[in-house]
Amino acid sequence: MSRVVVVYHSGYGHTQRMAQAVAQGANAELIAIDAEGNLPAGGWEQLEAADAIVFGSPTYMANVSWQFKKFADASSKPWFAQKWKDKLAGGFTNSAGMNGDKQNVLLAMFSLAMQHGMVWVGQGLMPANTKAAQRDDVNYLVSYAGAIAQSPSDGGAQDMSAGDLETARLYGQRVAEVAARLKG
DSSP: OOOEEEEEOOOOSHHHOOOOOHHHHTTTTEEEEEEOOOOTTTTTHHHHHOSSEEEEEEBBBBOHOOOOOHHHHHHHHHTTTTTTOEEEEEOOOOOOOOSHHHHHHHHHHHHHHHHOEEEEOOOOOOOOOSTTTOOTTTOOOOEEEEEEEOTTTTTTTSSOOHHHHHHHHHHHHHHHHHHHHHHH
């Protein structure tokens, strides 16, 4: 069995809810980046032992949160030792806007993964882009690079779209399946 770790920062609980959905799909361990941008004790060791790492951050001002950026910058130590080389990688994000520049966040995570020599796993889902599509359909927001979600700015994590959360769960499942195939 492959070991998948989801490392994420969540400012208001929405990204945490996505992280939980990704982790459920991947049967993954969760590592929360705290409000100061730090990992809990043993977090770096968990990442080193993983076969796949899925990154998560809210979209703030068209980029990752500063806490996630601090984590990314601190990953220069494993980068220097090539500890994440050839691991699978993926990413997810949430913002209040339907677009909200989420693609910028996924590209930042993709670039981080490429610097580490990781192998990125795309979403692998068809879009819900027909006239009959509903907001709670899987991949309604249409992303191929990773899982994305939209949350109302005046709503809590409980108000997230069931389709966005299922999209995140399916993405986690895909990462785990690819990891198992490669390990296999």
